[in-house]
Amino acid sequence: MPKNKVQGFIFGVIMSYAMAYGMEVYNIAVKEGVNLAAGGFSNMTGGIFWDALIEALYMGLFVLLFSNLWGNRIGAAFAARHCDPQKDNPYICQLLRQAGTVAVMCPTMSLVASILFNIILGGAPAGQLPAIWIGTLLKNFPMAFFWNMFAAAPFTHWLFGKIFPER
Numbered sequence: 001m002p003k004n005k006v007q008g009f010i011f012g013v014i015m016s017y018a019m020a021y022g023m024e025v026y027n028i029a030v031k032e033g034v035n036l037a038a039g040g041f042s043n044m045t046g047g048i049f050w051d052a053l054i055e056a057l058y059m060g061l062f063v064l065l066f067s068n069l070w071g072n073r074i075g076a077a078f079a080a081r082h083c084d085p086q087k088d089n090p091y092i093c094q095l096l097r098q099a100g101t102v103a104v105m106c107p108t109m110s111l112v113a114s115i116l117f118n119i120i121l122g123g124a125p126a127g128q129l130p131a132i133w134i135g136t137l138l139k140n141f142p143m144a145f146f147w148n149m150f151a152a153a154p155f156t157h158w159l160f161g162k163i164f165p166e167r
Contacts, residue, residue, distance in 0.1 A: 001160075003164075007164055010163065011156065012064055012067060012072070013060075013064060014156045014159055014160060015067075015153070015156040016060045016061075016063040017056060017060040018151070018156050019060075019063055019144070019148060020055075020062075021052060021053065021056040021060070022143075022147040022152055023059075023140065023144060024051075024052035024053075024056045024059060025044075025052040026140075026147070027113070027139075028051050028052050029048050032048065034048070059109075062109065062112050063105065063109060067101070067105055070104065070108075071101050074100060074101070074104045075097050075098070075100035075101025075102075075103075076100070078097070078099070078100025078101075078103070079093055079096040083096045098149060098153055099149075101148075102141075102144050102145050105144070106137065106140055106144040107133075109140075110133055110136040110137040110140050111133050111136075113140075114129060114132045118132045118136075
């Protein structure tokens with residue numbers, strides 16, 4: 001885990017881009033209807049991964065910004081309210097912090113994506129934003145939760161440990 005502000009920032013960058021890339025792969029695959037075809041997500045192509053990389057380059061910046069503004073703090077507060085690392089299993093406390101952060105960041109990033117992709121780039125009427133946002137949130141929350149728990153966070157901890165090994 002990060003020991004100072006620089007390490008914390010690097011950890012945040014890795015996590016932000018791991019989440020952004022995974023969510024972009026998912027959303028582009030859904031947008032292209034891959035999940036509806038026989039075989040579902042097994043039909044993904046390299047183009048989906050490339051397009052996701054392009055979108056993740058700028059979406060990762062939004063994730064980093066909003067997680068630093070409020071996502072991480074609210075996630076930490078959620079974990080602190082429900083878990084005491086001195087008494088409880090520290091891993092459970094870590095999972096609660098992740099869950100709390102996802103519970104804040106998924107609605108935040110779903111709103112960003114709704115505004116950017118549906119209203120600005122898609123031309124949908126701004127009056128439809130609440131409905132678009134709720135639909136986007138319903139689509140994204142299960143993926144964001146499980147992607148964070150089982151892919152992005154473990155990858156981030158692994159890579160961070162390689163960059164800053166414990167002594």
